[in-house]
Amino acid sequence: MMSALEFAILPVTAFAQNCTLIWSPLNKRGAIVDPGGDLERIEAEIDRRGIILEKILITHGHIDHAGGAAALAQRRGVPIEGPHEEDLFWIQGMPQQSKQFGFPHAEAFEPSRWLHDGDTVTVGGETLDVIHCPGHTPGHVCFYHAPSQLALVGDVLFQQSIGRTDFPKGNHQQLIHSIREKLFPLGDDVRFVPGHGPMSTFGDERMDNPFVADGQR
Template sequence: LAERLSLPIIGPHTGDQYWIDALPQQSAMFGFPPARQFTPTRWLQDGNTVAIGRETLHVRHCPGHTPGHVVFHAPQIDRAFVGDVLFAGSIGRTDFPGGNHQQLIDSITQRLWPMGDQTVFIPGHGPESTFGRERRSNPYVGNT
């Protein structure tokens, strides 16, 4: 699609290069048409911004689930797109290559909590919640 429409590929973070390298094997394993490796037009780093239409998202590197996991924060609307770092009542897996439980906890408490208790987060799957609610009740990172 990027080639056909001459679109840039923005991201991921360099820490997740191994996911790109594994695309051919992953697509074959799941019965998808052959996928190939690529080089992003731009790697994402902590502190970058990404524009989507008229909105600007702030990039926060939050390793732990994977080494290069990034979160997109939209402070103007109190929203964060966190992928599989944090869930309502749970946290992400850390059994992927390069995953690290303590690093995930640190990412949540040191990088997400400062975004504010009022911030609604949208996880990779499952219901949304707020950082404040999770700080109070999440059994993995509550009261931190």
């Protein structure tokens, strides 16, 4: 039986990155998406809600999204899935990223599974679609759970904004294509958790996001 996933958003790190805990209410099995840091807080929330952590999901290789992945995977004995291997250079550079941005030391890691467009991941027996959305980083992926009409989009799209493309291997045209051709077709009613800031819907962003609204074509 398909059911809605429940979720809780935990802003972490000095960048207030939206780490998201998602789980099935039927069996309390879940995943943590983008544990960038503040692992004590993340683990306290997992335990407070009684979630059985199955895996870690990563949208892309920037430190505020993936900086705590290696340590959390080791502490909880769970696999890491994602991002796409085009972000390998970001993940291998995790220790350098931590120095550059003034973060606690972060270990590089090799995901248990790289993800590609059209793949699926399972959380608590529920299936999420993997959508490769390059532009902010070349290996960025988003996760979509159709029964919940919920997408986790990392730093691709924000309320009234879009992801930066001035980092190495960023590409503005790719980003716009990812949003308009891969995310928006999922439907106007889909709610999304961005990497930073408040939630929105694809319909609201299609209507008046100054970067990707329909009228901006």
